[in-house]
Amino acid sequence: MEKSYKNKIFVLTEFRGEKFHPISFELLGKGKEIAEKLEGELCAIVMGNHVSRDSCNALIYYGAERVFLYDSQLFSEPNVINFKHNLVKLVQEEKPDIILIGATHFGRSLAPRVAAALKTGLTADCIDLEVDEKGELIQIRPAFTGNILAHIKTKTKPVMTTVRYKVMNVGKMDLERRGSIIVREAEEPIERNVKFVGKYGVRKLNIADAEVIVSGGRGLGSPEGFNLLKELADLLGGVVGSSRTPVDEGWIGKEHQVGFSGNTVKPKLYIACGISGSPQHLAGMKDSETIIAINVDPSAPIFKVADYGIVGDLYQIIPLMIKEIKARKVNKS
């Protein structure tokens, strides 16, 4: 007999190049948790080009009971209208109660379009999702540049949410889990669309994935300062980050920028060097596990969020740190 469910939860995965963006598994992790509380069925939607069966099976191992697979050239680029058209059609047929989408640039561009088409509510960039005693979804999201947390409820169906990357836990993989893969034919929308004419600057650095970030700010004084930070970052297996000023000054690329208008990061260790700590910067890094701050100004706001702070000149302190770390590494080997 077929299992009956009280709810249906959709997770939109992101298939890029040849694999899933890690947010896909984080969404499944949270989706499974919600599905268990609501006696719901968890479904994963895959829209990509040349998607292998094996990769769809992985979605089942991580909790999906059904996988809707669209394999088409229409999805080889992040063309929102192609995705919207097919997703809206599927939602109208399947009538899910909840749809989770990653709050990536792609997800945040697509989700509002889908929500507007379905005339339903959408909550942006959630950092947590809870089910209350009435069985309703509480969507928790920062607003006012991270100064407040709003708890949002949606009156319409489906409840749509974009979920921030790297805040939800990936569930346990279970190779014994079985589910079905349903292949759907992708439809080309007739509505007017944009034209993708070029792609460049394929990003290698995704600072949000780094476990250790050594960031520099205005206090570096010059672009060369980043060489020193790079040396420290390399020793710790990390990457170099930046506050807004060095990016604006052209000292370092935008992909390194941490903060409200750059990347939100949550590494194991964040070392802020010569960064005073504007609200915009703090909004992007204050959830790091441990924060070390180095700044000449003892009243710099960065010290308020730091676990360890050293008041002093970074050009004295960092070379010394590098020296000590190297010495310990030598002793160890």
Next chain:
Amino acid sequence: MALKIIVLIKQVPDIEKVRFDVETGRIDRSSAPAEINPFDLNALEAAVQIKEKVGGHIIGLSMGPPQAVSALKDAMARGADEAILLEDKMFAGADTWATSYTLAAAIKKIGVYDLILCGEKTVDGDTGQVGAEVAEQLNIPHVYYVSRIVDFNEKNITVVSEMDDASYTIEAAYPVLISVTKDVNKPRLPTLKDKLRAMKSEVKVWHASDLDGFVDLNCVGYFGSPTNVHKVVIPQERYRAGKIFRNLDEGLEDILNLLRDKRLI
């Protein structure tokens, strides 16, 4: 040719100064001056630069309380030729869906337009949803996270959109909605002369009745919003050891111990 450009503008509190009531989670709007959302300044500057090259007419469009007139006057000082404020008690408390519905109704009333520009997000709501929702309601395409306007002519515009994996060059025929990031330009400051001129110019105020025929009033404001804020809390700051050293050697010892505990060295 002359392009008809609409720039979506929101008045927000200065996020550097605004204070919050920790008990109730309420925003003390009197604690900070109101200004144009910083990201919208980039959208407005982009409109002005396009107009400077090919000619055009720029309309600043906002929804907000009566005092948002000042943000629109500022927009006129910065280059908008015309400004419209959607202001009505019925519009208050709108979420992104109801906001985009109301803005789209006003744009339908405006009628002819080539380009709609907006900022990536606002510093108060932080959602970045309204632009794409407006585009869908108007049934026009949108391009998000635009860091560069490469080219434009009387038929279409070419932009660079920053997606997660790469930058994409996208060509779009008008009408289209473009949402810009901070990288797209550096907004100029208005001159004193611009400010004086703007002070004398008029901001049109459209109430709910002015959108008659374009809007279903069940879909606006708090009651038309599919989402509601159920509760607001001030986030608990993470516990921090908060050890501040002025003596380098002592600090270094602690930090090296920390790195070892974290198995980084």
